[in-house]
Amino acid sequence: MTGASAYPAAPAMITDRMAVLRRNWRRVLHNRAATIGGAIVLFWLCMALMAPFLAPYSPTAQRVANRLKPPNAQHVFGTDELGRDIFSRVLYGARVSLPVALAVVAMSGALGVLLGAIAGYTGGLLDEIVMRIADAVLAFPSLILAIAITAALGPGLQNAALAIALVLWPEYARLIRSQVIALREMEFVSAATALGATRRRALFKHILPNALPLMLVKASLDMGNAILLTASLSFVGLGAVPPTPEWGAMVAAGRHKFFEWWLAAFPGLAIFSAVVGFNFLGDGLRDLLDPRMSRRG
Structure with missing residues (x-):
């Protein structure tokens, strides 16, 4: 009887979940920042996925006879100093910048959340060591430290991504540490511990899931920061290696050509x-996940 009575409740549970999803979807649509940011991010994701089908030319094919052509019917964004189609290179650049930014956020977030959560929950000497290392990293400007690390490792997108991740992880560590310290004193954690939950289970099963929404907002905001830092490293010659179509390297190629404005503009x-898209999306997610931060009026 008990097993049979459980089945009629399943459709009701599915209906309740669908209602929650619809309610959350309406909240997203009514949040202007999340809608605009999500649309821009979705646009670039589609451009990155569809680049092989949308690009009219190869991003690396050189046509010297067409070098430095302004925007026209054949090349809507013009051509660069080697005759390469800038529109095609911008599209393929999304296939470089977005995955690199995602890898940076994943590495820095995973490292920062792990170290910060363990340090905040255990406290003591380990907490002191992790936080002092984080303070030492945060004492340097992000771009300068990333340039120094990349210069030591050698030019290349992989080394640039690793360097940026090493620069950004302390922000995640400090943020998650503060959340863990606040949550570990909550009643539901004390109840789980009283019922026999180990320290590891209390941390990873009960505390971290309640702190991760804030990490999601932080990660979405850091996607834009990672794109900027990657472009900056490529701009100074430490990121993408030619002929990789990377946005920062393309801006660097046109920085001295004032009259060929299209080289750096697009x-x-x-x-x-x-x-801007990732910043708007992060701002909107913050409002949706934390009603206390939502704007009024």
Whole structure:
């Protein structure tokens, strides 16, 4: 009887979950920042996925006879000093910048959350060591430290991504540490511990799931920061290696050509729009996940 009575409740549970999903979806649509940011991010994700089908030319094919052509019917964004189509390179640049930014956020977030959560929950000497290392990293400007690490490792997108991750992890560590310290004193954690939950289970099963929404907001905001830092390293020659179509390297190629404005303008606009999109999305997610932070009026 008990097993049979459980089955009629399943459709009701599914209906309740669908109602929650619809309610959350309406909240997203009514949040202007989340809607605009999500649309911009979705646009660039589609451009990155569809680049092989949308790009009219190869991003690395050189046509010297067409070098430095302004925007026209054949090349809507013009061509660069080697005759390469800038529109095609901007599209393929999304396939470089977005995955690198995602890898940076994943590495820095995983490292920072792990160290910060363990340090905040255990306290003592381990907490002191982790936080002092984080303070030492945060004492340096992010870009300068990333340049120094990448210069030591050698140019390349992989080394640039690793360097940026090593620069950004302390922010996650400090943020998650403060959340863990606040949550570990809550009643539901004390109840779980009283019922026999180990320290590891209390941390990873009860505390971290309640702190992760804030990490999601932080990660979405850091996607824009990671795109900027990657472009900056490529701009100074420490990121993408030619002929990789990366937005920062494309801006660097046109920085001395004032009259050929299209060389830097279009990849620069791509960087600007992608960063704004992720910032708007993060701002909207913050409002949705934390009603106390929502705007009024």
